[in-house]
Amino acid sequence: MADRKLQLTLNGQPVVTEVVPDDLAMLDYLHEYQNLTGSRLGCGQGICHACVVIVDNPDGTCEEVRTCITGAHYFEGKKVRTIEGHAQLDDAGNPVALSPIQQKFVERFAFQCSYCAPGFVNAATVLVENAQRKPLKKSELEGAIEASLGHHVCRCTGYVRYYEATRDVLGDLGLVKEG
């Protein structure tokens, strides 16, 4: 085992950690080194997607990545957003406004225990932001939601409401075109 330095951008802030074990999982890095405990460990084996974060790609697109099965050093030089990076905060660091997806998930009572919610928020945000670059056709809408959220597991079975809320946000933001 060896240690190495890790540099990345985390929720908009450049971060450097001098000593990170080479085989540390990203989820453990977030929890133990950054005190960002919002990303959840569910299955720990790449199935439930409770642990996903958002990676912003250089080409302007973004994607979700599972942090339980991906090493921290995979994120070297990458721009990463976690669930802590969505809401607007005041100077004291308290949330003052939720993101559109977060807000709609609350209004729609999408989650109950909320264990899966960080993963769903990140996945739905990726869908919305990618639709902002390339709006969806109405005929693609359901398939796109399924492709984004379908592999996320919610043991409180909030699926229908998650889907409804996501559909609402896409519609409200004018990201669904006729066709």
Added chain:
Amino acid sequence: MTRVFSNLALAIGAVFAFAAQAADQQVIKRGEYLARAADCMACHTAEGGAPYAGGLPIHSPFGTIYGTNITPDKQHGIGNYSDDEFFAALTEGKRKDGANLYPAMPYTSYHLIKREDADAIHAYLQSIAPINRAAPTTDLSFPFNVRTGLMGWNLLYGKSVQVQPAAGNSEAWQRGQYMVEVLGHCGECHTPRNLIGALEQDKRLSGGVLNGYLAPSLLAKDLAERGWTQPDLATFLKHGMSAQGSMFNEMYPVVHHSTQHLEDGDLSAMATYLLGDQPPAARVVQAVAHETMTASSQRGRQQYLNVCAGCHGADGEGKPHIAVAMKGNTILRQADSRNLVKVVLDGIREQQFTGFERMQPMPGFAGKLDDQQLTDMVNYLREAWGGLPGDLSTEQLAQLKVD
């Protein structure tokens, strides 16, 4: 008195009829087993479709061929076939109407099927539920869409698979040869094909490329080089998994539809045939110190830790019921890195094996790692656990990606 006799005659008649029926049942059972061994289902059943009702697309360099309906339906299936006609279809690729079947139907191997085995398979297929549904029409480009064109091909290659003389080999070896070469038609994928799709007999079982993946060599020396022993090979066929890894790609349906249903004796016969009565010793891979690896492999270790170790373990030990071990894995030990590269790019769907055994889906990394990162990772895998040099170049990798 006459009445007693006639009652007796009736009773005897009933016993005979019963015995005949029981014999029929036995033939049907045997036919079912043989159909499993010949893996008819893999091509003649569409994913999620009715058994043997056809519809599975088989992609070939010449176009898409669809598995036909071989249920006893009279309109779309083979309900009107006699035993002779069925035998001709199986062994010569002749349809009832005289047209030639495409050699996606492995009559090149089946031509050596014993007549009584063919009849038993036919009896079994006649006993299953008829499905009144046409399979999609095969769609090949010219000139391959002209079935008569196959006459010459058949003359040259129709009986291309030949078995070796039994002399000097054990009974298990002989049975194994029939299971592997004829019923199992393993050579149809594991033997390379020439430009017009015929098996290159002089390179028999030395490995063929199928839809971008390598059906690896099954020659004894190559199997031993990749770590195979007879018991492991039999276990692999029975359960789709062994210490050498799990079946994926085109072999996954094979364990699913065929080999898991075979008797242990037949499976070990197949292993005996493939590795020989005097099997070569399986090569053991020695651990390689990190510092002695190529620079590429040394870099590749970090790529491995980044995207593989979460499931396959930092030391390649794997996780039970989640992901197979890399240590001892046979794919890493193929000198040609084709399958390793493809599997890393494409990933593997979630898989079910025998009993409660499962393997979780493996994500594909196409577009997630650049060519240098992929090359480094593949080199690390080759060198750390494959007993191979970490000498793949980015150019070779780029070539494998598009192949």
